[in-house]
Amino acid sequence: MVYTTKNKFVQILLKNILAWFASLLVIIPLLLVVLNAFKADGETLNMNLQLPKQWIFSNFSTVAEKGKLARSFVNSMLYAGIGTIITVFFASMAAYVFSRRRTKGMERLYMYVVLGMVIPVNYVTLTKTMLTLHLTNTYPGIILLYMAMQTPFTVFLIYGFVSKIPVELDEAAIIDGCSPIQLYVRIVFPMLKSAIITAGVLCFLNCWNEFMMPLYFLHSSNKWPMTLAIYNFFGQYEMKWNLICADVILTCAPVLILYLVCQKYIVGGQTAGAVKG
Amino acid sequence: MQKNKVYPWYFALGSVLIYTVLSVVPGLLGIGYSFTDWSAYSPDLHFIGFKNFFAVFSGENDYLRYITNTVWFTIVTVIAKTGLGLLFAVALSRNIKWKNFHRGILYLPSVLPILVTGLVFTSILNPKTGFLNEFLRTIGLDFLAKKWLVDPKIAFGSVMAVDIWRGTGYIMTLLIAGILAIPDIYYEAAAIDGANAWQRFRYITLPMLRQTLAVTIVLNVIYGLKIFDMVYALTNGGPGHRTEVLYTAVYKMMSKGLYAEGTTISSVLFIFMVIIGYFMVKILTKDEVVE
Numbered sequence: 032m033v034y035t036t037k038n039k040f041v042q043i044l045l046k047n048i049l050a051w052f053a054s055l056l057v058i059i060p061l062l063l064v065v066l067n068a069f070k071a072d073g074e075t076l077n078m079n080l081q082l083p084k085q086w087i088f089s090n091f092s093t094v095a096e097k098g099k100l101a102r103s104f105v106n107s108m109l110y111a112g113i114g115t116i117i118t119v120f121f122a123s124m125a126a127y128v129f130s131r132r133r134t135k136g137m138e139r140l141y142m143y144v145v146l147g148m149v150i151p152v153n154y155v156t157l158t159k160t161m162l163t164l165h166l167t168n169t170y171p172g173i174i175l176l177y178m179a180m181q182t183p184f185t186v187f188l189i190y191g192f193v194s195k196i197p198v199e200l201d202e203a204a205i206i207d208g209c210s211p212i213q214l215y216v217r218i219v220f221p222m223l224k225s226a227i228i229t230a231g232v233l234c235f236l237n238c239w240n241e242f243m244m245p246l247y248f249l250h251s252s253n254k255w256p257m258t259l260a261i262y263n264f265f266g267q268y269e270m271k272w273n274l275i276c277a278d279v280i281l282t283c284a285p286v287l288i289l290y291l292v293c294q295k296y297i298v299g300g301q302t303a304g305a306v307k308g
Numbered sequence: 309m310q311k312n313k314v315y316p317w318y319f320a321l322g323s324v325l326i327y328t329v330l331s332v333v334p335g336l337l338g339i340g341y342s343f344t345d346w347s348a349y350s351p352d353l354h355f356i357g358f359k360n361f362f363a364v365f366s367g368e369n370d371y372l373r374y375i376t377n378t379v380w381f382t383i384v385t386v387i388a389k390t391g392l393g394l395l396f397a398v399a400l401s402r403n404i405k406w407k408n409f410h411r412g413i414l415y416l417p418s419v420l421p422i423l424v425t426g427l428v429f430t431s432i433l434n435p436k437t438g439f440l441n442e443f444l445r446t447i448g449l450d451f452l453a454k455k456w457l458v459d460p461k462i463a464f465g466s467v468m469a470v471d472i473w474r475g476t477g478y479i480m481t482l483l484i485a486g487i488l489a490i491p492d493i494y495y496e497a498a499a500i501d502g503a504n505a506w507q508r509f510r511y512i513t514l515p516m517l518r519q520t521l522a523v524t525i526v527l528n529v530i531y532g533l534k535i536f537d538m539v540y541a542l543t544n545g546g547p548g549h550r551t552e553v554l555y556t557a558v559y560k561m562m563s564k565g566l567y568a569e570g571t572t573i574s575s576v577l578f579i580f581m582v583i584i585g586y587f588m589v590k591i592l593t594k595d596e597v598v599e
Binding site: 042043046047049050051053054056057058059060061063064076077078079080117120121122124125127128129131132134140142143144145146147148149150151152153154155156157158159160164175176178179180182183186187201205211214215236239240242243246247257258261262265272275276279282283286287289290294297298301302 | 588
């Protein structure tokens, strides 16, 4: 018995050392960004963990002004917000039909859509497609691209939830005289609420963090989202790490807040696809 | 109840249409254009057969290296993230104080924009002024202070390391959910039989995690083969194409007007992914409830 308790103690000790080591490895770079965001201009030639000699809160307003971040923030909100709403709206309807009508054809169509999680984008011909459709350098262009990219995973995620809603509900509603649209809007959609929120949060995160589509398809700086804005700011002010760190914080703030508030949904959604209980 | 009336096909129209036009069609068009001499310098298109593909696979230029780099990046990061993720998941799933704190912190990097993570690490890994080398010098390990992103020998390793830093917590989170879904009863029975920690891991946790592990590996492979932001921010393919991956190469070809070359290597990835993707999607959709 003495042996096993000692053994257990060593095990717990090792586990804790490992956990703290890993957490520190993640915390230090984040702390580095936060501390340096408040330092004065000359202090950040090399970023270190010393506290700022003087806390300069105006770094944030400086960077917002120089990097035109107010505009970019609104742009990012529009791209990610509208992109999320239309993606989730259409994807949930598609997932519902795929899940309810299990014919051979519909199953193939579902596989065809879900295959989109895997297939890579061909940016060369996508550029041609976007030009042909007159979508390059436009707000609808980016929003539709985000929808195309996020649809497969969103359909996949919601599909799993639809099958948990009993079909008997649909039958009852139809007998009571519901039209297909009423059935979906009044009965099914409310029951999918938690799936919709999960899919929506994940979709928003991905769209907010997206960088490549704007890089390829947005040429005028007044349409740039936060990610593209920070990349260009970084190019212009390469040595001013205090300002870059402030920009990093402003760019990450919305996703961090979303993460803190919706952790349950984010982790739940990511694991729903992976773990089948 | 007539299913085709109650669940009308046009409910799926919006999603399928946009996905087809902006994702599938460019992919298929790309295969077509791979057989031409499409470029920014001439308005005419000529059919040139498999010439572009020969150019990629003959190894005369660097194109093949961009593909092998991408594959290497994927293999190394998948193994490292899965191994470390599994280690942390086992440590953080049961019987540990502050587990929610650790889990929350480790997951955090995967919600941040990849580009931003890359930018921050260009400072941390700077050979002269970077935090990592300053720290190594402070604790007297000067010989470990390397030119992380500049030295051609280790630059790609550094890029992979940053990506592992970013992605391990996400894999860990999926695996923790998988471990917690294993009924306690198995562990209790094993404890009564006198199984030690390693045996419990080897004969209960690992076999029961097979499906979750398969899914995490698939998700990681998909992510790795499409990597762009991380490399673009850290090295932009340098030094001397040492860290060039497929998507950074395509971006450069696009800006040089080498459309046919860009679409050819994109199509190689596209064809490869559609073939293995079919099996990957089978793994992802396995065990779904079917009435």
